[in-house]
Amino acid sequence: xxxxxxxxxxxCLFLLVAFSGSFFVSLESSREQMLGQLxxxxxxxxxxxxxxxxxxxxxxAMIELMVSSIFDSGYFSSxxxxxxxxxxxxxxxxxxxxxxxxxxWFVNLVNLHPQGGDALIMRGWExxxxxxxxxxxxxxxxxxxxxxxxxxxxxxxxxxxxxxxGSWLLRRQLRPLDKMVKQAEAISKREFHSQSKLPRTPExxxxxxxxxxxxxxxxxxxxxxxxRSEKLRAESYQDSxxxxxxxxxxxxxxxxxxxxxxxSSDGHLLMLxxxxxxxxxxxxxxxxxxxxxxxxxxxxxxLTQRPERRTWLAARNRGGEFSLLTxxxxxxxxxxxxxxxxxxxxxxRLTGASDSMPVAHLGIVAYxxxxxxxxxxxxxxxxxxxxxxxxxxxxxxxxxxxxxxxxPQHDWRTWIDDALTHGKLQLYFQPVVQxxxxxxxxxxxxxxxxxxxxxxxIAAGHFLPWIERLGxxxxxxxxxLEATLDYLAVNRWPLALSLSGSTLxxxxxxxxxxxxxxxxxxxxxxxxxEIDERQLPPPDELQRLSHSLLSTGYRIGLQHFGGSxxxxxxxxxxxxxxxxxxxxxxxxxxxxxxxxxxxxxxFRATNSIDLPLIAEMVETQGELEAIRELGLFGVMGRLxxxxxxx
Numbered sequence: 201x202x203x204x205x206x207x208x209x210x211x212c213l214f215l216l217v218a219f220s221g222s223f224f225v226s227l228e229s230s231r232e233q234m235l236g237q238l239x240x241x242x243x244x245x246x247x248x249x250x251x252x253x254x255x256x257x258x259x260x261a262m263i264e265l266m267v268s269s270i271f272d273s274g275y276f277s278s279x280x281x282x283x284x285x286x287x288x289x290x291x292x293x294x295x296x297x298x299x300x301x302x303x304x305w306f307v308n309l310v311n312l313h314p315q316g317g318d319a320l321i322m323r324g325w326e327x328x329x330x331x332x333x334x335x336x337x338x339x340x341x342x343x344x345x346x347x348x349x350x351x352x353x354x355x356x357x358x359x360x361x362x363x364x365x366g367s368w369l370l371r372r373q374l375r376p377l378d379k380m381v382k383q384a385e386a387i388s389k390r391e392f393h394s395q396s397k398l399p400r401t402p403e404x405x406x407x408x409x410x411x412x413x414x415x416x417x418x419x420x421x422x423x424x425x426x427x428r429s430e431k432l433r434a435e436s437y438q439d440s441x442x443x444x445x446x447x448x449x450x451x452x453x454x455x456x457x458x459x460x461x462x463x464s465s466d467g468h469l470l471m472l473x474x475x476x477x478x479x480x481x482x483x484x485x486x487x488x489x490x491x492x493x494x495x496x497x498x499x500x501x502x503l504t505q506r507p508e509r510r511t512w513l514a515a516r517n518r519g520g521e522f523s524l525l526t527x528x529x530x531x532x533x534x535x536x537x538x539x540x541x542x543x544x545x546x547x548x549r550l551t552g553a554s555d556s557m558p559v560a561h562l563g564i565v566a567y568x569x570x571x572x573x574x575x576x577x578x579x580x581x582x583x584x585x586x587x588x589x590x591x592x593x594x595x596x597x598x599x600x601x602x603x604x605x606x607x608p609q610h611d612w613r614t615w616i617d618d619a620l621t622h623g624k625l626q627l628y629f630q631p632v633v634q635x636x637x638x639x640x641x642x643x644x645x646x647x648x649x650x651x652x653x654x655x656x657x658i659a660a661g662h663f664l665p666w667i668e669r670l671g672x673x674x675x676x677x678x679x680x681l682e683a684t685l686d687y688l689a690v691n692r693w694p695l696a697l698s699l700s701g702s703t704l705x706x707x708x709x710x711x712x713x714x715x716x717x718x719x720x721x722x723x724x725x726x727x728x729x730e731i732d733e734r735q736l737p738p739p740d741e742l743q744r745l746s747h748s749l750l751s752t753g754y755r756i757g758l759q760h761f762g763g764s765x766x767x768x769x770x771x772x773x774x775x776x777x778x779x780x781x782x783x784x785x786x787x788x789x790x791x792x793x794x795x796x797x798x799x800x801x802x803f804r805a806t807n808s809i810d811l812p813l814i815a816e817m818v819e820t821q822g823e824l825e826a827i828r829e830l831g832l833f834g835v836m837g838r839l840x841x842x843x844x845x846x
Contacts, residue, residue, distance in 0.1 A: 208363055215359040222355075223348060227310060230347070234340040235315055243317030245270060245279075246333040250319030253281070257321050257328050260290065267291045277314045277334040284320075284327050295336065302345045310344060312337040376404045380411050418808065425805030432798045433762070441490060442497025445515035450523050452784040453513045454573055456817070457527050465661035466568050467527035468534040471580050472496070472541065473588075474520030474560045493520060495548055496560070499541070500524055507702055508668055510734040520560070528665025531566065531599045538562050538595040545594075558594035561587040565598045569661065612666045615652050620672065620679050624651040627683060628843040632696065632814060632836040635828050642814075642834050643694035643728065646684050647843045648676075673700040674709035681716060688723045691846070696728040696757060701735025704745055717752035724753030728777050733761045746774040760816070762802070778834070779806060783817025786837075790822035800830055807831075 249270050256262040263281055271279045271293040278294035314334045321329040376399040386393050394412045399405050434440075437449040445453075457467060474480070474496065481489045493516075500514035500522055513525040526534070545559040563583030567576045579598055587596040619625060629644035649657040667676050677699050684697050703709050717724070729749060736742055749756055755777040762782045781799065789795045799815075806813055815827045818837030827835055 208367070211359055211363050211366060215355055215362075219352060219355045222351065226347070226351070227344070230344055231310060231312060234312060234337070234344070238312075238315035238335040238337060238340065239317065241275075241317075242315050242333045242335040243319075245276065245335075246317040246319040246331045249279070249333070250321050250331045253321045253329070253331065254323075257323050264291045267293055271295075275336040275339050277336045278332075279334075280332045281321070282330045282332060284330055290329060300338075300342075302341050306345055306348070307341060310341060312341055312344075373399075373401060373404070375399070376401075376408050380408065383411055383415060422805060422808050425801065425808060429798065429801035429805050432794070432801050436794050436798060439497075439516040442494055442501075442516050444497050444501060444522070445513055447515060447517045447523075449784075450513060450515040450517070450525060451573070452787060453525055454567075454576070455787065456784050457525065458567065458569055458571055458573060458576075459817075465528045465665050466530075466566065467525070467665075468529045468531075468564055468566050469576060469580055470524040470526065470534075470538065470541075470562060470564045471517075471584055472500075472522040472524070472545075472560050472562050473584060475558065475588075477520035492548065496520075496522060496545070499544055499548075503537075503541075507705065507735070510701065510732070528668065530665075530669075531597070533669075534564050534566070535597055538564050538597060542594045560594065562595035563587055563598075564595060611653075612663075613670060616650065616663060616666060616670070616672070618653070619650040620675055623679065623683070625649065625679060625683060626651065626657055626845055627687060628845050629695070630836060630843040631841040632834055633840055635815070635824075635832050635835045638824075638835070638840060641694075643696050645730075645836065645843075646680070646695050646697045648680055648683075668700075668702070671702075674703040674706055676700075677703040678709065678712060678716075681713060684727065685716065685720055685723060688726050689720075692726060694726050694728070696730050698730045698732065698759060701732060701737065704731065704735075705737055705741075710745070710748070714748060714752060717749075717754050721753050724755075728755040728757045730757045730759045730780070733758055733782070743774065746776075750775050762798075776811060778812040778814055780814045780816050780836075781832075783815075783837070786815045786817055786823055786827070787819070788823070790820070790826040796826065796830065799827075799832075803830055803832060 249266065252266055253263055256266065267279050267281060270276075276293075276295070278292065280289055280293075281291040282289055314337055316332060316334045318333065319331045320327050321331060376395065379395050383393055383395065394415050395408050398408055437445055439446045454469065457465070474492070477489065480492070497514070497516060503509065503524070504512040504514050509526075511527050515523045515525070517523055526537070529537070541562060542558065542560075548559055561584060563580050563586070565576060565579045565583055583596045583598045587594060590596070626649045628647040628649060630647060631644055632642045634640040634642060648660055650663050652658055667673055680697060681699075684695060688695060699713070703713070737745065746756055756774065757778045757780065758774075758776055759780040760782040761779045762785045779802075781802065785795060785799060789799065803813055812833035814834035814836065815823075815832050816836055818824055818827065818835050818839050820839060824835060824839060
């Protein structure tokens with residue numbers, strides 16, 4: 201029972217006790233007073249009537265007239281004149297004991313009986329008759345009833361005012377407690393808020409201060425673990441001079457792209473090598489050469505910061521050699537990209553550099569999932585060597601076919617439009633299980649394949665780059681969400697569905713998604729919406745987005761996590777259901793100790809806020825055992841189960 205209800209009941213009980221006590225004390229006092237007044241009233245009437253009748257003692261008619269006159273002018277139950285000698289009633293007037301306006305239960309409760317008085321009628325010194333008068337308590341009972349009603353109304357009014365004032369005062373005093381409840385609920389959602397306004401009540405103030413201290417302590421612990429994890433990631437995967445990824449990160453991301461999976465897509469790998477770096481270092485000095493290297497790094501970093509290029513990776517291999525991994529990029533766009541980079545590099549030419557050769561040479565090669573990484577790197581070296589042999593053209597592109605099976609490139613737009621318009625997509629499901637017990641399924645990840653005109657199911661890695669290039673990401677996400685909700689309406693089991701960053705950034709499309717989710721609140725416990733870490737909007741926008749999605753009742757997860765670990769401090773405000781660690785940080789974790797240290801640091805940071813971690817792309821039993829030893833919550837990958845239609 202809430203405190204407000206308890207307060208209201210306490211006030212009612214107090215008023216009941218107060219009214220009952222006041223009523224009975226007042227009733228007893230008034231009753232005795234009324235009885236005395238009734239006796240006095242009866243005695244006075246009897247005395248006055250006895251004196252008046254002394255002179256008319258021998259005139260019966262006059263006696264009756266005077267008795268009637270007294271009876272009709274006062275509150276009497278009866279008046280009798282009795283002969284003393286033989287006790288014969290000479291004159292008698294009486295009235296029924298009916299009391300108007302007073303309930304019978306009150307009359308019985310007060311128990312106010314008629315009171316009598318008597319007087320003698322004399323003839324000289326002889327006693328002739330006796331006058332007996334009984335007063336009527338009607339008037340007294342009516343006064344007592346009116347007084348009781350007045351007291352009851354006054355006490356009820358006081359009670360209502362007390363309840364209203366008490367409720368307001370209690371609400372005001374308990375406001376800090378409500379905020380502490382919200383604090384605790386926020387902590388359970390991995391959010392940390394402190395109360396800036398302290399209550400004046402000393403007892404509540406101490407509790408709020410203790411709560412704030414706990415929140416700040418949790419934030420500090422989480423920030424410390426996040427900083428340690430970010431430091432480990434930077435040492436393992438980041439180039440210290442440019443801030444780009446290093447060769448190790450490039451190799452792992454390239455290996456991810458070459459895996460044959462639902463998300464794998466064709467793409468290009470670009471290598472850029474600054475000409476005569478050793479000579480520049482001798483002629484210009486180390487500082488200016490480092491500045492040139494940093495400028496090239498900033499150029500590549502800007503290329504990867506566009507929303508549609510968040511999956512690209514820029515890395516510095518060594519010295520003046522850089523790489524750019526561009527999944528989903530076709531040949532024409534690769535040529536335009538090489539031309540753009542070359543033109544920009546020529547604007548960076550330093551004084552003292554050779555004018556007879558470009559600032560840098562570029563080699564670009566296409567790749568397809570399933571190719572050995574060594575073959576791609578060999579072709580890339582060959583392309584770069586060709587570029588260095590032709591100074592008039594600082595880049596060379598070696599192409600591969602970028603089309604899906606049996607599908608001409610120029611028909612991509614037509615058949616994707618037809619597939620999305622007519623709902624020609626198939627849902628595939630990949631299990632996500634508990635790490636400790638792989639028989640316990642947490643949920644299934646929803647994947648999609650589109651049907652081409654020949655009825656072939658095309659994996660997402662082939663058509664997703666085209667959907668992004670055509671600007672149809674929101675259209676595809678809406679079709680997937682609608683198909684998933686329709687499936688859940690029939691098959692009630694937990695699912696997870698990815699939404700692209702471009703869809704979430706478009707307010708009209710986001711509104712359509714929110715309306716669709718709001719219309720089906722009964723499915724909220726069964727569906728988690730996943731956001732790619734590489735497509736996260738700015739922190740303020742991300743927080744508003746997460747609150748909008750959470751307000752529908754559906755949960756949010758973050759997938760492919762690890763590349764931007766410095767943002768983990770912002771994740772405490774999002775109320776995430778889980779984090780999915782990118783597969784590049786999981787591969788060969790059983791053999792690489794530094795990867796274990798990095799994942800362990802992430803686990804400590806997220807475990808401090810009770811945020812579950814799920815490992816992606818687990819391919820070997822050794823990786824699974826290493827993940828179990830680290831204590832991660834969940835796992836997914838081809839070792840657990842490939843995507844399959846249901």
